Amino acid sequence: MKKFFIGIDVSKPFFDASILVVNDHVKQPIQSQRFDNTKEGLKDFERWVKSFEVTFDNNTLLVIENTGIYHRLLWQFSNKKNLPIHIGNAAHIKWSFGIARGKNDKIDSIRLCNYACKQADELKSAAVLSPEILQLKDLWTARRKLLSQLTSMRNYLKELKEVNDKSSQEIIEKAHKQALNGMTKSLKDIEVQIARIIKENKEIKQNYKLLLSVPGIGQWTATYLICCTHNFASRVTGKQLACYAGVAPFGHSSGISIKGKDRVHKMANKELKKLLYMGAMSVINNCKEFSVYYQRKLDEGKKSMSVINAVKNKILLRAAAVVNKQRPYVDNRNIAA
Numbered sequence: 453m454k455k456f457f458i459g460i461d462v463s464k465p466f467f468d469a470s471i472l473v474v475n476d477h478v479k480q481p482i483q484s485q486r487f488d489n490t491k492e493g494l495k496d497f498e499r500w501v502k503s504f505e506v507t508f509d510n511n512t513l514l515v516i517e518n519t520g521i522y523h524r525l526l527w528q529f530s531n532k533k534n535l536p537i538h539i540g541n542a543a544h545i546k547w548s549f550g551i552a553r554g555k556n557d558k559i560d561s562i563r564l565c566n567y568a569c570k571q572a573d574e575l576k577s578a579a580v581l582s583p584e585i586l587q588l589k590d591l592w593t594a595r596r597k598l599l600s601q602l603t604s605m606r607n608y609l610k611e612l613k614e615v616n617d618k619s620s621q622e623i624i625e626k627a628h629k630q631a632l633n634g635m636t637k638s639l640k641d642i643e644v645q646i647a648r649i650i651k652e653n654k655e656i657k658q659n660y661k662l663l664l665s666v667p668g669i670g671q672w673t674a675t676y677l678i679c680c681t682h683n684f685a686s687r688v689t690g691k692q693l694a695c696y697a698g699v700a701p702f703g704h705s706s707g708i709s710i711k712g713k714d715r716v717h718k719m720a721n722k723e724l725k726k727l728l729y730m731g732a733m734s735v736i737n738n739c740k741e742f743s744v745y746y747q748r749k750l751d752e753g754k755k756s757m758s759v760i761n762a763v764k765n766k767i768l769l770r771a772a773a774v775v776n777k778q779r780p781y782v783d784n785r786n787i788a789a
Contacts (some may be wrong), residue, residue, distance in 0.1 A: 456512040457572065458501065459564025461557045462523045465489060468557040469497060470565040473504055482565055484558050489522065494529045508535045513575065515568040517542040527581045538568070538575040543719065579685035584653045588646065589679045595642045596723070602635050646675060656683055658778075665780035667739050668731035668767040676727060677771060687776055690769035697724045699764040716761060725764070732763040741783070742766075 455474040460467050467489050473480040485500055487493040506512055514530060514537045516523050523539065530537035546552075548571070549563055568575070609628060613621050650660050656678060663674035680696070681688050694700035698720020735742040742763055749759040774781050 454505070454507075454511060455572075456501075456504065456506045457565055457568040458506075458512065458514040459561045459566070459568055460514065460516045460526065461560040461564060462489065462516055462519045462526065463557065464522050466493070467497075467526065468561040469500070470558070470561040471501060471504055471506070472565045472569055474569065479569075482562055484561060486557070489525060491525065494525060498529075498533070508533045510536060512536060513538065513568050513572055515540060515545075515564050515575065517545055517564070524581070524586075527578065531580050536577040539578045540567075540575075576686065579682045582682065582685075584649055584656060585679065585682050588649050588656075588675070591642050591646050591649070592676060592679050595639060595646070598635055598639045598642065602632070602639065605632060605635075650675070650678075659683055659775050662774045662778070662780055663771055666767060666770045666774060667742070667781070668728075668735040668763070669771060670731065670734075673724075673727045673731055676724060680721065680724060684772075684775045688772060689776075690772035693768040693772050694765050697721055697728060697764070697768060699725065699728065699761050699768065701761075728764040728767060729760065731767055732760050735767070736760070736763060 453476060457472040457474070458469060459472075460469045465488065466486055468484060468486050470482050470484040472482050483504070485497075487497045487500075512535060514526075514535055516526060516537065516539055518539050518541060527537060527539065529535070545564065545567060548567060552563070605628060609625060612624055616624065650656050659678060660674050663669050663677060664671065669677075677693075678684070681693075688696075691700060695717075698716050698718070701714040701716055703714050732742075736746045737743065746759050746763065749762070750756065770781055
């Protein structure tokens, strides 16, 4: 019985691949090769792995690190060939190596190969790459960058207005007017495209509506959650979402010397955390359930940000629940009343 473990270190121009063949529980020497990160390079990679009689099924596992957009071709190739692929968090994989001296692309691919072999029973295959989700993520990123540029330019003009005389300010604002109008129009066009994708895809539209039923989740938070979870393809739990967003508290104690309070970890999706903050503040100000909860916790001596973090956690737990159960959120207390 043969098992195949492939580790790939991906960069923009090329990727280094290492393969470990395990024949009847006996490891063979690891082989490595470099390929161009292009469609032609993937054809060469396919011929190379086939020379080892690799089977494109559950007897093979490919492991790569999440590199943003640079691993997309490999992801698409794996989906097309039915090759199980695990896209791991770079920091998690790095820490699993322990004390590691020296580093280059070939060594990293060998380490990923060994990691795949050791952790094979625990690693989950990534979801199939959906073209709609991919486009949605790209549009979301474009929208975020345009918003950042617009905000930066408007703040710059606002600050100038406080120190410039009227004639000078008019010249500066006139010079920026066309750029501001163009970015504003582009932003609206992107938002129209995002709405179109959600409307035309039945599965995305269903989960989007379910997420909107949760207090504290608006259209952009719902859209971003769909992007982050690939439309909840792997049935992510509320606790996993809370951990990913950096709102799940973890213990901090050891023996009798360290007795720290529970606290969130700094490793988090900062953009999702920011969106959740806006949602949490909205429900605290406008929803009786959360405003009462917030005040009660303050009266108990909790700090404001700690309570807000707990509200974020509640929002994510409900978001995961409505999608996994495929039922909109209903406040049972209102029904009882």
